Amino acid sequence: xxxxxxxxxxxxxxxxxxxxxxxxxxxxxxxxxxxxxxxxxxxxxxxxxxxxxxxxxxxxxxxxxxxxxxxxxxxxxxxxxxxxxxxxxxxxxxxxxxxxxxxxxxxxxxxxxxxxxxxxxxxxxxxxxxxxxxxxxxxxxxxxxxxxxxxxxxxxxxxxxxxxxxxxxxxxxxxxxxxxxxxxx
Amino acid sequence: xxxxxxxxxxxxxxxxxxxxxxxxxxxxxxxxxxxxxxxxxxxxxxxxxxxxxxxxxxxxxxxxxxxxxxxxxxxxxxxxxxxxxxxxxxxxxxxxxxxxxxxxxxxxxxxxxxxxxxxxxxxxxxxxxxxxxxxxxxxxxxxxxxxxxxxxxxxxxxxxxxxxxxxxxxxxxxxxxxxxxxxxxxxxxxxxxxxxxxxxxxxxxxxxxxxxxxxxxxxxx
Numbered sequence: 024x025x026x027x028x029x030x031x032x033x034x035x036x037x038x039x040x041x042x043x044x045x046x047x048x049x050x051x052x053x054x055x056x057x058x059x060x061x062x063x064x065x066x067x068x069x070x071x072x073x074x075x076x077x078x079x080x081x082x083x084x085x086x087x088x089x090x091x092x093x094x095x096x097x098x099x100x101x102x103x104x105x106x107x108x109x110x111x112x113x114x115x116x117x118x119x120x121x122x123x124x125x126x127x128x129x130x131x132x133x134x135x136x137x138x139x140x141x142x143x144x145x146x147x148x149x150x151x152x153x154x155x156x157x158x159x160x161x162x163x164x165x166x167x168x169x170x171x172x173x174x175x176x177x178x179x180x181x182x183x184x185x186x187x188x189x190x191x192x193x194x195x196x197x198x199x200x201x202x203x204x205x206x207x208x
Numbered sequence: 209x210x211x212x213x214x215x216x217x218x219x220x221x222x223x224x225x226x227x228x229x230x231x232x233x234x235x236x237x238x239x240x241x242x243x244x245x246x247x248x249x250x251x252x253x254x255x256x257x258x259x260x261x262x263x264x265x266x267x268x269x270x271x272x273x274x275x276x277x278x279x280x281x282x283x284x285x286x287x288x289x290x291x292x293x294x295x296x297x298x299x300x301x302x303x304x305x306x307x308x309x310x311x312x313x314x315x316x317x318x319x320x321x322x323x324x325x326x327x328x329x330x331x332x333x334x335x336x337x338x339x340x341x342x343x344x345x346x347x348x349x350x351x352x353x354x355x356x357x358x359x360x361x362x363x364x365x366x367x368x369x370x371x372x373x374x375x376x377x378x379x380x381x382x383x384x385x386x387x388x389x390x391x392x393x394x395x396x397x398x399x400x401x402x403x404x405x406x407x408x409x410x411x412x413x414x415x416x417x418x419x420x421x422x423x424x425x426x427x428x429x
Contacts, residue, residue, distance in 0.1 A: 031400055052273070053266040054262070056267050057265045057266040057267035058265065078277065078280055136265075137265070163263050168221050187218065187220030187221070187252065190220045190252045191220075193255045
């Protein structure tokens with residue numbers, strides 16, 4: 024599923040391709056689950072959020088219109104709405120692990136940080152495998168440049184230049200997405 | 209300026225705070241006198257901050273959660289996976305020889321088509337592929353010409369292709385005329401592949417060959 028665009032995968036989901044749903048799960052489940060842990064506060068409800076979101080993607084994929092928004096934006100909205108539903112159901116004021124108030128029922132993602140995270144996840148998924156690997160090892164596994172060099176059997180100097188190239192590619196992909204969707208609005 | 213390229217390659221780990229102290233000093237000295245590298249560092253820092261935010265907000269879900277999600281989704285009749293279809297198509301043909309083609313669009317219902325271009329293996333070959341239909345299954349028609357006649361235990365195979373991934377759409381043989389006109393049943397989502405291709409295959413080798421004969425990009429009709 025490497026480098027197959029989200030929008031292609033969601034069309035396959037609409038036709039009943041479970042493998043395509045698995046591909047989207049690989050790209051976004053960690054963020055949806057992390058969002059649940061952060062905003063809903065417990066593992067059980069976070070797992071429920073993940074199940075609700077991907078079930079919704081499966082059921083509603085045929086209605087997804089790539090001309091109106093990216094898949095990242097679409098799945099972000101589903102996540103936000105389902106999280107709001109779960110909060111409303113609990114009828115309790117929910118706080119983040121840091122004690123900061125969460126978005127309340129009916130309230131949007133006020134800072135836009137959550138929406139932005141989905142956009143970055145989409146951009147990351149479109150990098151080449153080599154670029155994505157070096158960034159995932161650094162940011163999601165917390166490895167130093169030397170540790171990445173050892174893990175991937177790649178010269179340290181190459182890891183450093185590859186990390187620079189990967190960040191540059193990510194920035195360019197994010198800019199392309201921003202221009203693409205703002206031009207369509 | 210001779211140090212410029214080397215320093216530029218360090219800007220990524222620099223904005224991440226992952227350089228050795230001596231390297232960090234070298235970069236900072238360079239940045240004081242290089243406007244373009246300062247701008248580059250600013251751009252990379254933005255990507256770094258966005259990625260750090262994403263990593264902070266991401267948490268690995270329990271390993272069995274994906275299986276639970278998949279178990280919960282309602283099944284659709286059209287949700288059969290391609291290998292089942294591929295196996296059925298291959299069995300129906302009982303072929304000796306196959307071609308390979310690559311199709312490329314994302315279409316459902318309306319249909320798609322591709323013009324096939326030859327490779328060096330069959331420079332006079334050509335062909336067309338079309339996918340039509342409105343139901344859960346569609347008809348994929350392949351018309352090709354100029355292909356070498358199949359020898360014993362040889363056949364051609366038609367592929368749906370996307371990046372390094374390819375899925376068989378069926379197989380066929382070609383006689384002395386070098387022409388073929390076959391119709392295959394394919395699922396609706398076959399049209400989501402961007403390319404089609406035809407390869408030459410051998411009956412006794414279960415692996416897909418790299419002997420590309422024709423290829424083309426699918427376009428929505």
